Amino acid sequence: MTSLSPRSAxxxxxxxxxxSSSVWSLAPPLPSTSFRRSLFSSLASSPMDDMMPEEEAPFxxxxxxxxxxxxxxxxxxxxxxxxxETVRDVMDATHMxxxxxxFLEYTRNVGCTIVHCPISLEPKKSGITxxxxxxxxxxxxxxALTFGAWGAEIVEGMxxxxxxxxxxxxxxxxxxxxxxxxxxxxLGIENVIVVGFLTNGSVESTIRTAYEKLYNVFVLPECxxxxxxxxxxFSVNQNFPMFATLADGxxxxxxxxxxxxxxxxxxxxxxxxxxxxxxxxxxKKVLPMETVxxxxxxxxxxxxxxxxxxxxxxxxxxxxxxxKE
Numbered sequence: 351m352t353s354l355s356p357r358s359a360x361x362x363x364x365x366x367x368x369x370s371s372s373v374w375s376l377a378p379p380l381p382s383t384s385f386r387r388s389l390f391s392s393l394a395s396s397p398m399d400d401m402m403p404e405e406e407a408p409f410x411x412x413x414x415x416x417x418x419x420x421x422x423x424x425x426x427x428x429x430x431x432x433x434x435e436t437v438r439d440v441m442d443a444t445h446m447x448x449x450x451x452x453f454l455e456y457t458r459n460v461g462c463t464i465v466h467c468p469i470s471l472e473p474k475k476s477g478i479t480x481x482x483x484x485x486x487x488x489x490x491x492x493x494a495l496t497f498g499a500w501g502a503e504i505v506e507g508m509x510x511x512x513x514x515x516x517x518x519x520x521x522x523x524x525x526x527x528x529x530x531x532x533x534x535x536x537l538g539i540e541n542v543i544v545v546g547f548l549t550n551g552s553v554e555s556t557i558r559t560a561y562e563k564l565y566n567v568f569v570l571p572e573c574x575x576x577x578x579x580x581x582x583x584f585s586v587n588q589n590f591p592m593f594a595t596l597a598d599g600x601x602x603x604x605x606x607x608x609x610x611x612x613x614x615x616x617x618x619x620x621x622x623x624x625x626x627x628x629x630x631x632x633x634k635k636v637l638p639m640e641t642v643x644x645x646x647x648x649x650x651x652x653x654x655x656x657x658x659x660x661x662x663x664x665x666x667x668x669x670x671x672x673x674k675e
Contacts, residue, residue: 420546
């Protein structure tokens, strides 16, 4: 008999819960959001064909789920951005930006933790060497994503709002050189959804680390883009399945839809835990201050009476003994 690892067991449990759709009563629908199907599914081969289908979507508790939006900045996502023309074809093919805006709105509405992960290049703070290479060299040579510049600002439609987290990073991985893991741990996050730029850069680097840190990791290819479709497809097909579950956007929205039954069960569970906790704590009777004062005075009076009674008894005994003598 094959035993499941803790990660596999968790995923199996989630899928089991998701398959029992009759158990869950759905909460009232949230404000409608569109999620445009991308052209990507027709361009890519397996395992894209094996992405988590909508009808098999597990139930993910939004309160235990964080969505990491990587580098949705003007230089990548806005016309006029210094890297925009490089990623534009893939963005158009996947409808990446429209999909991401819809997903951001939806996940924010259902109560997920929203984390914005922009990158800004400051040579003295970013850890960039004097002779950068690879993708960092390409970004630096384009003078892109410079701290404080328009290109480094979050693109319109993806801006942070009150309650969102902002995790500025200085490299590819959202966890590297940041306190993101500590923040998510404090919030009780178990599930991480990663989207953004670049598919084979920050997104892939972040899901690898999230996997190592034992999160349940999900990726939406329809919300990602790379510098070429070849790079995008290769990462999604060959690398992503090693570290994350590939999810269709509509299926993920269904998985995050609040279930009334589950929320009530969670509330009952919390109440039971609190009751159990209280039962285990030794009871200590605490009296109101005036009662405590009254009790203290009464105790002193009683002690005084006992002392007087004892003294009186002693005197009586002494007198009797003297009489006998």
